[in-house]
Amino acid sequence: MENKINFFSRINTNFEVYEASLNGQKNSPLFAFQKAAHEKFASNGIPTLRSEDWKYTNLGFLNKVDFKIKFTPNPETLDINEFKGLYTEELANTLTYVDGFFSQELSIIRESDKIKISSLKNTIIADSTFIAKFKESFEMNHFALNIVNSFSQDSVVLEIVKGKLLEYPVIINHLNTKDDADYLVNNKLFIFANKDSNAKIITQYKSVNDSNKIQNYSYEIYVDEKATLSHYLIQNDNLASHKFSVINAYVQTGAVYSNYTICLNEKFTRNDVHISLNGEFSHADLIGLYIVDGKNYIDNHTKINHNVPNCTSNEIYKGVLDGDSVSVFNGKILVKRDAQKTNAYQSSKTILLSDTAKVNTKPELEIYADDVKCSHGASTGKLDEDALFYLKTRGISEVLARTMLLNAYAGDILSKIEIPILRETLEIQVSELLVK
């Protein structure tokens, strides 16, 4: 074993320090869980470029940050106005995290008859079968997820009450403050949509100007029978942010989980979205838009497991790359042998605006059932020359024509957003980003 100080060793040291700081709590179920997660991390380590799921991802930056891990939140009250560009709705339900810690004072639940907030600890006490619902997540081996699980304190469980339709979205703010040191921030959240419920959740991420943090996010989502859950991730924290986000969603009979991942030019973002369709007649949407420039990096890895018959999935990812940016899209679809009458659609498109931008796209379909409809398509290219010419022959300048076409391209994804104010807000942000 080398005595080199790097990311791997820093994580291990931090965990040792954490373990030592615990007095009576070493016997708690939470610590048992954390220890198991850390052991998984220690034995598997950080993936290298030889690992198939990480072969385009340069994780070298992790070694350069001498980070600390917080075990308690900052005591000072936060002025939320310090965070520019937060999406808000007057009547929305809001949950706010600061540096990975849930902040009761910056959160407000307006539809309190429809939403329950509790802790993982209490939820498990009330329902011993709860954690088993997320069994597959604990079997995953993902280094960033292992880290979140090692260090995350008691997680919040956001529950949508059975049979309730939320009138307003739940906006989850992940805020990262500036500190005297660099931190690795861990956020873990459980979202449980009870039977027949209907909710829309928006998660967004904002760091204060020169905040340099490595951010880990884990969302464990369970959509019970006939429930509908739409989940919008607005990743437009475009400063020095480096983030890893792992979403595990379990969809039961007749339920729908729709995931919208909108990535607007962050420095480094790696998204893993795993959906297991575990009940018949369930449906998953994976809708993604990414726009990157400069030397930024966006990586979207998705996996849809069709585990049972009669389920449908619909995946559309579109990207626009400029400058020296790099994007990765890996869309896996696994159709198990018994998952007859599966209907799975996947499309991945990218437009390259510069000669130095790079796209890595890999659809991966593994189909074991024989009565299925699965189609996938991937295309990469430039803007449609014929369309550009057509616009120019009507007097429209090259610059305006390109902007119009790019907005139309991105707008195709944004038009699928079912919250009008959010859609319009994003259309403006995307439009400003595309004016280059």
Add this chain to the structure above:
Amino acid sequence: MLKITNLHASIDGNEILKGLNLEVKPGEIHAIMGPNGAGKSTLASVLAGKEDYNVTEGSVLLEGEELLELEPEDRARKGVFLAFQYPVEIPGVSNANFMKASVNEIRKAQNKEPLDAMDFLKLMKEKASLVEIESSFLSRSVNEGFSGGEKKRNEVFQMAMLEPKLSILDETDSGLDIDALKVVANGVNKLKNDQNAFIIITHYQRLLDYIIPDFVHVLYDGKIVKSGTKELALELEEKGYDWIKN
């Protein structure tokens, strides 16, 4: 208005236009007919400024100014309009937004104030009725899901909106049934006046029953080999293009 002198143009090394000459005066309608491969679409593309084509010799003067040096958008701003044979679909860009950008960019180039939303809507509705287009069309994406006839009507609608000096119709009648043809011809006839001019490129004589040309030219092997009046079109219809070859 338009003076084409000794125009030579090639694509991928093949010379298609081999010394074409044509003069069009304001208020005139010129029809250009010819067999496939003669260079009809090449002529349209070269006039519009398509990059794929290489002009190796000759000049095109629009009101005394050399057109060939101008970018496509600048030619449009000078009043040139090409109605495409195969109009492209542009999903996500509405007909309304397209026309608004177009009208205002052209107005800007002509030192006119842009139209505000109200005036623009009024203009659009007025012109839409010219080609029997309903207002629901305005919010649809450009040409997306349009039938052949609808696409051609959209070209004439745009012509009505932009009021060009010189309109070139590139085989506008191809793929149209007689009813669609009549609507298109009707639109063009309403738009023509003493100050503008039209070049109607067509393979078949049929359209010329509805848009009466002042002059008919036969384009063969990259050159205009015969010119006449509308009777020439009828003669071609009767005798076929082989007659010209001999």
